[in-house]
Amino acid sequence: MKKAYIAGPLFDDHERVYLEKITQIVESFGFNTFLPHRDAGLVTGDFTYEKKVKVFDVDMEYLKPADLVVALLSGRDVDSGTAAEIGYAYKAGKRLIGVSANSIKPINNFVWGIFNYGKDIVEDLDQLKSLLSKEYSAT
Numbered sequence: 259m260k261k262a263y264i265a266g267p268l269f270d271d272h273e274r275v276y277l278e279k280i281t282q283i284v285e286s287f288g289f290n291t292f293l294p295h296r297d298a299g300l301v302t303g304d305f306t307y308e309k310k311v312k313v314f315d316v317d318m319e320y321l322k323p324a325d326l327v328v329a330l331l332s333g334r335d336v337d338s339g340t341a342a343e344i345g346y347a348y349k350a351g352k353r354l355i356g357v358s359a360n361s362i363k364p365i366n367n368f369v370w371g372i373f374n375y376g377k378d379i380v381e382d383l384d385q386l387k388s389l390l391s392k393e394y395s396a397t
Contacts, residue, residue: 262289266330267337292320
């Protein structure tokens with residue numbers, strides 16, 4: 259089964275809900291998805307060394323075998339954790355799609371370049387569906 263990693267900031271309910279919508283769309287194209295806050299949980303209390311190790315190791319466990327990484331790119335500068343995930347995915351040769359969600363423009367030029375010179379950044383969920391439908395069949 260195809261695997262997808264959904265990357266993005268997890269700082270508030272709005273971001274997490276939007277990431278869940280992205281995940282539902284990706285899953286409708288037959289992907290088994292990993293959504294960090296849904297599948298590994300949110301960190302509560304002190305962010306201890308042990309918790310940091312667990313979060314990193316679990317995320318990498320699912321990022322490494324992913325065929326596709328879909329990232330929520332919010333704001334002019336992408337969340338640092340998301341930036342690290344997409345940098346890893348780019349270097350590993352994974353298929354990358356960015357969802358800008360109509361955020362502040364222009365997006366960071368280096369991030370723009372990682373997404374096929376902006377060709378693989380969509381503005382909204384409908385455009386995400388359209389792009390995925392060109393490459394994958396819906397289930």
